[in-house]
Structures are given as C-alpha cells and as structure tokens.
Amino acid sequence: MPAVSVRNLRKTFQTKRKAAGLRGALAALFRPAFQTLDAVRGISFDMEEGELLGFIGPNGAGKSTTIKILTGILHPTSGEASVLGRVPWRQRQELAFQIGSVFGQRPQLWYHLPAIDTFYLFGKIYELDEADLRRRIALLAEAFEIEQLLETPVRKLSLGQRMRCEVAASLLHKPRILLLDEPSIGLDVVAKQRLRATIQRMNEIEGVGVLLTSHDAGDIEALCKRVIIINDGEIVYRDKVSTLRRRYLTVKHVDVRYNEQLSPDFSLPGVEMLKVGRFGAKMRFDARVTPVEPVIGALAAAGGLADVTVSEPTLEEVIGAIYARAEAENE
Amino acid sequence: MIRHLPFLLALWKANLISAMEYRVSFLTQMVGMMLNNAFYFVFWIIFFDRFEQVQGWNLLDMFFLFGVVATGFGAGTYLFGNALRLSSLIAEGQLDYYLSLPRPVLLHALASRSNASSAGDFTYGLLSFAAAAVYSDSFSGLMLLRFLLASLAAVAVLISFLVLVQSLTFWIGNAPMLTQNAFNAIITFSLYPITLFDGTAKLLLFTLVPAAFIGALPAEFVRQFDLGQLAQICGGSAIFLSLAVFVFHRGLRRYESGNAIQVRT
Amino acid sequence: MSSRAARTRSAATGWRRASIKASAGKYWAVFRTQLVNSLAYPMDLLGRSLLIVLFMWIFMNLWRVTYGSTGARSIAGLTLADTMWYLMMAEAVMLSKRELSDTITEQVKDGSVAYLLNKPFNFILYHFAAGLGDTILAFAGNLAIGSAVVWLMAGPPPGLAGWLLAAVAVVFAWLLDFCFSALIGLSAFVVEETNAFRWIYQKLLLVLGGLLIPLDFFPAWLQTVAFNLPFAWIIYGPARLFVDPSLTRLGAVLTQQAIWLAVFGCAVWLIYRWAVARLAVNGG
Known part of the structure; x- marks a missing residue:
C-alpha cells in the first residue's frame, strides 16, 4: 500500500469580491459577489513509503493547498486522500503523530525562545518520553549541525540556521513522512545545499519519506527521485527526475572554439546561431529535428577544433518548456 | 481535557519563559492594569457614597462583582490569551501551525499566548474578593470554594463567548469591529449591577451577550450558596462551552489557510 | 488650482x-x-459609533433607577435628561479621540520616528492633523447616533447655544488631550512599555474627568480637586457647557483649557526638542 494516495482531489476557494470605494462597500454588504477559485482541480498520485517525491510548480499552482489537505489543515471540496491509511481531515490528530511538517513561510519555533525550549514543548505535544527526547535532540542536533544554536533565542538566528532548527523540530517524533512546503524559501545557495544534504541524510538513516514542494527546481533536482509538476491546479507531468531530464534534454547548447579564423557567415543547417565570433561560436539546436551526429561532424569539418562543450538545459528550463507546452495545449 | 493537562502546563510554562524575556514590560503592564482597575472602581466608591444603593445593590456587591469578573477575565485571557485575537488567527491563516500538530486545535491555539496585562486583572480580582470577604465579615473556606467555582465558570463563559463571536470569521471574514464591539459589550455589561436591567434586557444578558454568567450570577453565588444558581452556573458554562467548540469546528471546515490570501493579492 | x-x-x-x-x-x-x-470605510465608522448606544443604554438604566430612588427631580441642579445629554457629549468626546499615543509609541519603538523627524514637517503637528481628520468624522457619527438614542430615551436635546458653545470647547479639549497622548507616546523614549500610562490616563478621564458621572455629583472636596486638574476640562468642561450653555461658563472653561494647554503644550514642546536632540546624538 502506498504511503500517500490521492484520488481526484479538488479544492475550491470562495472569495468575496469587493468593488472599490464607498459604493462598493455598501453593495458588498447587501449583495456580496463571490468569485470561485479552483486551487486544485482533480489531481491523483501515489507516494511510496520512504520515497523522496518532489512537487514543483509556480506560485499559486496548488502545491501548498495539496500539502495542506494532506496534513489535515484544509478540507478538500471533493476527492479522496489517504496518508498512512488515514483520511487527513477526519483523523488529523492521529495522523499528526505519524507525520512531520514544515511550512517555510510559517515558523513553528517560538520566536522569543531558544529552539531547545520549543523542542521540549514539542516533546509534550507529541507525548515523548523525557529520556528518549533528550537522545533524539542530541542525534538531530548533530545531524543538522545545530548543537551551538539550540540555546540562542530564535529571533537571533539567521534564516538558514532557523530553517535547519525548524526541520529538526519536525523530526523529533520520528515521523514516517515529512511534508516540506517551500523549505528553502529565502535561503542563500550555501544554506540551501546544507539543508538539502541534511534532509537526504535523514532519509537514508531513518527511511523517512519526504514530500517536498518548491518553486526552486534545484531543490527537486538535488533531493528527489521522482517529480510531479503541477500548474494551475493540475498535474502536467510526472516521472522520474532522470527521465524528465532525458526526455526534455532535446535542446542542446554548443559552444565551439577553433584554432583558426572562421568565415564570418559561418552557419549550419537546422542550427540556430546565437553568436558568431572570429575564433568560435555559440549555437543552439533541437536534437529531435536536427540529429546530434551530423552537427558535430559539420563542426569538426569546419576547421581545427580547439574545444567543444555541449550542455543540457537545467531542470528550470525543462520545466519552463513543460509549462509552455501545457499552456499551448490548453489553447 | 485531563489527558491534555501536561501539554497545557508545558505551553503555559513556555509562555511564561517567553514573557520573562521582557520582564520589565510584563511587570509594568501587570501593575498598570491593577492601578487601572482600581481607578475605575473609584467611580463606584464615589457613586455609592452619594446614592448608597441601586435597587438592592450596594458597594459590597460591587466588590464581589469586580472580584469575580476581574479574576475570571484575568485568568481566562492570561491562560487563553489568543481568545482576544482568534479572529485574526483565522483570517490570516495562522491556524495552520496548530492544525499540523496532534492536539485539539482550539485548545492549543487559545493557550499559545499569554496576555501580560491579564495577570494584573487576575491579581486585582483576587484583591477585590479579599476586600469583599473582609468587608462583609463573612469569609469562610466554603466561600473560597464558591469563589473558585464562580471564577472558573466566568472563564468558561467568557472564553466561549469570545470564541463564538470570532468563529464567525470563518463565514464572514475578518470583522474587527464586530469583535471589538462584542468584547466591549460583554465586559461593560458584566461590570454593572444586574438589577438595573428589566426582563428583556436580562434575557439578553443570559443569552446573546451572556454577561450575567460572567458577573452578576457567579458574584451572587459567591456571597451566598444557592442550589438553583449553582445549577445555572454549571449548566450555562456547559452549554456555552459546547456551543463554542461546535461552532468553531463547524467553521474549521471552511478554513482557508493562508494560501487563499496569497492567491488573491 | x-x-x-x-x-x-x-x-x-x-x-x-x-x-x-x-x-x-x-x-x-x-x-x-x-x-x-x-x-x-463607512462600516468601520458605523461600527465605532455603536459603542455609544451601548453606553447610553446602560447609563439610562443606571440613572433612571438612581433618580427614581432619590425621589428628587434634579440632583445638583441636573435633571435626568440633563444628566443623559451630559453623558452623551462626554462619551462622544471620549470615544472620538484617537489613540495617538499608541501610534507615537510604536514609531518611537521601531525607530521610524528617526525618519519622520527628518521630513519637512513637525512630527507632533503632523500627528495632530492626521488624528483630527479621523476624530471629527467619528465625533459626527457618535453625536448623530448618540443623540438619536438619548432623544428617544430621555427627551429633546439642549438648544442651539449648547451645541455651539460645546463645539468651541471640544476643539480645545482635543488639543489638551492630544498633549497628554503625545507625552505618553514620547515617554517611549525613556520607558519600554507605555500601555500602563495610557490606561491610567483613561481612567483619570473616567473618574476625575467626569466621563461616567457629572462632577457636580461629587462631594465638595473632591469637586475642588477635580476642578483644579486638567482632566475635567477635557470631558466635563464641554459636556457641562452643552447642557447649561452660558457665556460665563464658556469663559471659565476656556480659561482653564488655556492655562493647561500652556502648561502641557510647553511640556510636549520641550520634551520633543529634547528627544530630537537625543536622536541626533544617538542616531535613533
């Protein structure tokens, strides 16, 4: 049985629309105008125990809404979901003992207190035994490299330090699944890498499953084996991260350098020249339209090669391409 | 409730440690609130000095009344400080945190904040009760027990009322004016002699704005034991508590978290 | 143009x-x-004016019973209707004024005062002007709703003279109140927590200012005390003038207000100067 199973999940928000000004206010009082907003439009997916699954999409795509339904924070409008055999919005409290969650934009650590105080409070909340809790804190403190930070009031920590403490707090009760909603938001590159490494390590040591949302493809690329791309409340793609890259790695960038001068009207059929210099050029082509081999052959034939780099698009660009395709299909 | 007691104690402890980070501010607010209440009470001293009584209520009744109301209000809003800002917690999606932890959402949310000035109200209430007990020359262990029960009932009904009013946020969105007016109404009504009000008004004070359960009724019960009043106090607290819990959880189904707001802007 | x-x-x-x-x-x-x-935000304005209905209704009950139990038609020269109209004006003045000390305290605490001081306007006057814009509207709302309620319960309002003379005194009352708010707000330069001062000031207005009870009902010695303090001239002064308008009374109220304004206006000005100097040295 999958650890998380979601079928036809939908969530619609109703928002009151208010016209500007005094007349708008009065009108809204008597005849409020509602606007419905489909945040999640019937998505289905499974996640295995111990899996690292990435949820990616732009802001407002429905990632957070989905995670919030899976933790029991939101009731769905329709559809089914089961997390570790429980229906989140009906068995919220039972489920909470089994899962951990971190919402990047909503800190759970008490702002004025050192993190260790929140850890002990969480110990009470999760009904942990005092001695077990101490051992657990020691283990997590080491894994997350936060031993030196635990006694400092949270307001004095940097964002990266705070986020490591946040994730550690969510693991205190040894959850089987960790739901991370935008954990890397606002972090710098180094802090992001550190956080990713720690999450990966906890997955290896304890087999905790991780469902991660992010709008940073780097997080997914570094952490996840499988990815679900969501746009406008619908799943537009799902597969292994590696397959995704292979399938969408059709656009190649080539940077070539020669030992001798090139003719200024240097060009190749099916290849878009981005920049042509005296000793080299940058170009781009779609490998499905123009096969790789003849291009490389033609490049070699053009003169004495000094250097060739062929690069693949980043996941970021791949996802951009997928959105573009999804939107083109909708029209 | 009993099962959650260790957890509540841990929460309150964390609140206290948090407050002690700013102990000067905490103490100034506490003492300031005690003085504030004392100044307000001067009005009644002056009033009864001139007019002696209003339809059977005298200054001694006022001492008892302020004792119960201030103690109940102080204890309630100190231990369940978020009862004063539940509406914005709901509207701003701040319930997410409590919903992601394995404890009753309402209890957890309410007890997660302590209001510093409430400690002053609480202390003032105790002093007012002590003054009333000494002044009336009728202090006994039983009276203390009745006072304890009366204050608990006041806490229960006050917090329930605040939760009920602010749970409307789930349906109508944030309405700070409504909350503010409801709050002012219940506190103001609870601090006046109930004998001022006639039938319909009294009915209102037992139902829509249940100030009678926070002030007059428990205060009278403290002065003198009455089985009927005891039943009223217990029944009233139970009804308002269950109603508050029911309505809040009904509303929770409509909870929109913080996301909707982000989408809207 | x-x-x-x-x-x-x-x-x-x-x-x-x-x-x-x-x-x-x-x-x-x-x-x-x-x-x-x-x-x-008309709903907000209306919402803020609802409170006066609550207060007037409670006061009506309290004073009807009290007048009834004394059996007298008037107490200290005020009939029940006089008392109610007095309390209506007192509450209208009180409920309309804005908690400026709150705003100033916050700006002092979060340091934004340092930026505001550099702007080409006087920080204190700026707050007064902004506060007055809100206060006048709230006052109009409170007067309209409060008058309607009291008229229904206690009878017709005082004549035109009362309205006019009270209006003059109210403006100075707000100025005087503003001085206190500014002092409380500026005290945030010295103390961490200003809430306590705010509450106590409110309660001084409540009791010694005559918000809950006309000061004429006080014992003589306490009246003497109250009349020689500034609080009475923020609440009692305009409200009493409202139900008993006379030029003599107006003169007395304005004199008292002028004296206290001079005293507290100077205090605010000096403290403000001192705070600016301190900020310039310490850099906020």
Missing part, C-alpha cells in the same frame, strides 16, 4: 508668509487625507 496660484503669488511677495501658508497647507492636506481615508 486656485490654492496653488495663491501659493506661488505669496512666494513671490515674501518667503516668510509663504512658509507659514505652505506649512498650514501641509497640515490641512494631512487632515483632509485622513478624513477621506476614514470615509472610505
């Missing part, structure tokens, strides 16, 4: 006049902006 033309003209005739005019225009603009801003 015409005001801009006027300003340019006076700029040509002499900078001194221009600067006075320009700065008056500045605060007028602040006042007007706040007025329009408050008008944009």
Whole structure:
C-alpha cells in the first residue's frame, strides 16, 4: 500500500469580491459577489513509503493547498486522500503523530525562545518520553549541525540556521513522512545545499519519506527521485527526475572554439546561431529535428577544433518548456 | 481535557519563559492594569457614597462583582490569551501551525499566548474578593470554594463567548469591529449591577451577550450558596462551552489557510 | 488650482508668509487625507459609533433607577435628561479621540520616528492633523447616533447655544488631550512599555474627568480637586457647557483649557526638542 494516495482531489476557494470605494462597500454588504477559485482541480498520485517525491510548480499552482489537505489543515471540496491509511481531515490528530511538517513561510519555533525550549514543548505535544527526547535532540542536533544554536533565542538566528532548527523540530517524533512546503524559501545557495544534504541524510538513516514542494527546481533536482509538476491546479507531468531530464534534454547548447579564423557567415543547417565570433561560436539546436551526429561532424569539418562543450538545459528550463507546452495545449 | 493537562502546563510554562524575556514590560503592564482597575472602581466608591444603593445593590456587591469578573477575565485571557485575537488567527491563516500538530486545535491555539496585562486583572480580582470577604465579615473556606467555582465558570463563559463571536470569521471574514464591539459589550455589561436591567434586557444578558454568567450570577453565588444558581452556573458554562467548540469546528471546515490570501493579492 | 496660484503669488511677495501658508497647507492636506481615508470605510465608522448606544443604554438604566430612588427631580441642579445629554457629549468626546499615543509609541519603538523627524514637517503637528481628520468624522457619527438614542430615551436635546458653545470647547479639549497622548507616546523614549500610562490616563478621564458621572455629583472636596486638574476640562468642561450653555461658563472653561494647554503644550514642546536632540546624538 502506498504511503500517500490521492484520488481526484479538488479544492475550491470562495472569495468575496469587493468593488472599490464607498459604493462598493455598501453593495458588498447587501449583495456580496463571490468569485470561485479552483486551487486544485482533480489531481491523483501515489507516494511510496520512504520515497523522496518532489512537487514543483509556480506560485499559486496548488502545491501548498495539496500539502495542506494532506496534513489535515484544509478540507478538500471533493476527492479522496489517504496518508498512512488515514483520511487527513477526519483523523488529523492521529495522523499528526505519524507525520512531520514544515511550512517555510510559517515558523513553528517560538520566536522569543531558544529552539531547545520549543523542542521540549514539542516533546509534550507529541507525548515523548523525557529520556528518549533528550537522545533524539542530541542525534538531530548533530545531524543538522545545530548543537551551538539550540540555546540562542530564535529571533537571533539567521534564516538558514532557523530553517535547519525548524526541520529538526519536525523530526523529533520520528515521523514516517515529512511534508516540506517551500523549505528553502529565502535561503542563500550555501544554506540551501546544507539543508538539502541534511534532509537526504535523514532519509537514508531513518527511511523517512519526504514530500517536498518548491518553486526552486534545484531543490527537486538535488533531493528527489521522482517529480510531479503541477500548474494551475493540475498535474502536467510526472516521472522520474532522470527521465524528465532525458526526455526534455532535446535542446542542446554548443559552444565551439577553433584554432583558426572562421568565415564570418559561418552557419549550419537546422542550427540556430546565437553568436558568431572570429575564433568560435555559440549555437543552439533541437536534437529531435536536427540529429546530434551530423552537427558535430559539420563542426569538426569546419576547421581545427580547439574545444567543444555541449550542455543540457537545467531542470528550470525543462520545466519552463513543460509549462509552455501545457499552456499551448490548453489553447 | 485531563489527558491534555501536561501539554497545557508545558505551553503555559513556555509562555511564561517567553514573557520573562521582557520582564520589565510584563511587570509594568501587570501593575498598570491593577492601578487601572482600581481607578475605575473609584467611580463606584464615589457613586455609592452619594446614592448608597441601586435597587438592592450596594458597594459590597460591587466588590464581589469586580472580584469575580476581574479574576475570571484575568485568568481566562492570561491562560487563553489568543481568545482576544482568534479572529485574526483565522483570517490570516495562522491556524495552520496548530492544525499540523496532534492536539485539539482550539485548545492549543487559545493557550499559545499569554496576555501580560491579564495577570494584573487576575491579581486585582483576587484583591477585590479579599476586600469583599473582609468587608462583609463573612469569609469562610466554603466561600473560597464558591469563589473558585464562580471564577472558573466566568472563564468558561467568557472564553466561549469570545470564541463564538470570532468563529464567525470563518463565514464572514475578518470583522474587527464586530469583535471589538462584542468584547466591549460583554465586559461593560458584566461590570454593572444586574438589577438595573428589566426582563428583556436580562434575557439578553443570559443569552446573546451572556454577561450575567460572567458577573452578576457567579458574584451572587459567591456571597451566598444557592442550589438553583449553582445549577445555572454549571449548566450555562456547559452549554456555552459546547456551543463554542461546535461552532468553531463547524467553521474549521471552511478554513482557508493562508494560501487563499496569497492567491488573491 | 486656485490654492496653488495663491501659493506661488505669496512666494513671490515674501518667503516668510509663504512658509507659514505652505506649512498650514501641509497640515490641512494631512487632515483632509485622513478624513477621506476614514470615509472610505463607512462600516468601520458605523461600527465605532455603536459603542455609544451601548453606553447610553446602560447609563439610562443606571440613572433612571438612581433618580427614581432619590425621589428628587434634579440632583445638583441636573435633571435626568440633563444628566443623559451630559453623558452623551462626554462619551462622544471620549470615544472620538484617537489613540495617538499608541501610534507615537510604536514609531518611537521601531525607530521610524528617526525618519519622520527628518521630513519637512513637525512630527507632533503632523500627528495632530492626521488624528483630527479621523476624530471629527467619528465625533459626527457618535453625536448623530448618540443623540438619536438619548432623544428617544430621555427627551429633546439642549438648544442651539449648547451645541455651539460645546463645539468651541471640544476643539480645545482635543488639543489638551492630544498633549497628554503625545507625552505618553514620547515617554517611549525613556520607558519600554507605555500601555500602563495610557490606561491610567483613561481612567483619570473616567473618574476625575467626569466621563461616567457629572462632577457636580461629587462631594465638595473632591469637586475642588477635580476642578483644579486638567482632566475635567477635557470631558466635563464641554459636556457641562452643552447642557447649561452660558457665556460665563464658556469663559471659565476656556480659561482653564488655556492655562493647561500652556502648561502641557510647553511640556510636549520641550520634551520633543529634547528627544530630537537625543536622536541626533544617538542616531535613533
């Protein structure tokens, strides 16, 4: 049985629309105008125990809404979901003992207190035994490299330090699944890498499953084996991260350098020249339209090669391409 | 409730440690609130000095009344400080945190904040009760027990009322004016002699704005034991508590978290 | 259009006049902006005026019973209707004034005061102008709703003279109240927590200012005390003038207000100067 199973999940928000000004206010009082907003439009997916699954999409795509339904924070409008055999919005409290969650934009650590105080409070909340809790804190403190930070009031920590403490707090009760909603938001590159490494390590040591949302493809690329791309409340793609890259790695960038001068009207059929210099050029082509081999052959034939780099698009660009395709299909 | 007691104690402890980070501010607010209440009470001293009584209520009744109301209000809003800002917690999606932890959402949310000035109200209430007990020359262990029960009932009904009013946020969105007016109404009504009000008004004070359960009724019960009043106090607290819990959880189904707001802007 | 033309003209005739005019225009603009801003939320305005209904209703019950039990038609020269109209005006003044000390405290605490002090306007006057824009609207709302309720319960209001004379005194009452708010707000430069001062000031207005009870009902010695403190001239002064308008009384109220304004106005000005100097040295 999958650890998380979601079928036809939908969530619609109703928002009151208010016209500007005094007349708008009065009108809204008597005849409020509602606007419905489909945040999640019937998505289905499974996640295995111990899996690292990435949820990616732009802001407002429905990632957070989905995670919030899976933790029991939101009731769905329709559809089914089961997390570790429980229906989140009906068995919220039972489920909470089994899962951990971190919402990047909503800190759970008490702002004025050192993190260790929140850890002990969480110990009470999760009904942990005092001695077990101490051992657990020691283990997590080491894994997350936060031993030196635990006694400092949270307001004095940097964002990266705070986020490591946040994730550690969510693991205190040894959850089987960790739901991370935008954990890397606002972090710098180094802090992001550190956080990713720690999450990966906890997955290896304890087999905790991780469902991660992010709008940073780097997080997914570094952490996840499988990815679900969501746009406008619908799943537009799902597969292994590696397959995704292979399938969408059709656009190649080539940077070539020669030992001798090139003719200024240097060009190749099916290849878009981005920049042509005296000793080299940058170009781009779609490998499905123009096969790789003849291009490389033609490049070699053009003169004495000094250097060739062929690069693949980043996941970021791949996802951009997928959105573009999804939107083109909708029209 | 009993099962959650260790957890509540841990929460309150964390609140206290948090407050002690700013102990000067905490103490100034506490003492300031005690003085504030004392100044307000001067009005009644002056009033009864001139007019002696209003339809059977005298200054001694006022001492008892302020004792119960201030103690109940102080204890309630100190231990369940978020009862004063539940509406914005709901509207701003701040319930997410409590919903992601394995404890009753309402209890957890309410007890997660302590209001510093409430400690002053609480202390003032105790002093007012002590003054009333000494002044009336009728202090006994039983009276203390009745006072304890009366204050608990006041806490229960006050917090329930605040939760009920602010749970409307789930349906109508944030309405700070409504909350503010409801709050002012219940506190103001609870601090006046109930004998001022006639039938319909009294009915209102037992139902829509249940100030009678926070002030007059428990205060009278403290002065003198009455089985009927005891039943009223217990029944009233139970009804308002269950109603508050029911309505809040009904509303929770409509909870929109913080996301909707982000989408809207 | 015409005001801009006027300003340019006076700029040509002499900078001194221009600067006075320009700065008056500045605060007028602040006042007007706040007025329009408050008008944009009519439900809020209405919501704020509901409180006076609650208070008037409770007061009516309290004083009807009290007058009934004494059996007298008037107490200390005030009939039940007088007392109710007095309390209505007192509450209207009290409920309309804005918690400026709150705003100032916050700005002192979060340091934004340092930026505001550099702006080309007087920080204190700026707050007064902005506060007044909101206060006048709230006052109008409270008066309208409060009068309707009291008229229904206690009979017709005082004559035109009462309204006019009270209006004059109310303006000075707000000025005096503003001095206190500014002092409380500025005290945040010295103490961490100003809430306590705010509450106590409110309660002084409540009891010694005559908000809950006309000061005439006090024992003689306490009346003497209250009349010799500034609080009475913020609440009692205008409210009493409202139900018993006379030029003699107006003179007395304005004299008291002028004296206290001089005292506390100077205090605010000195403390403000001191705070600015301190900020300049410590850099906020």
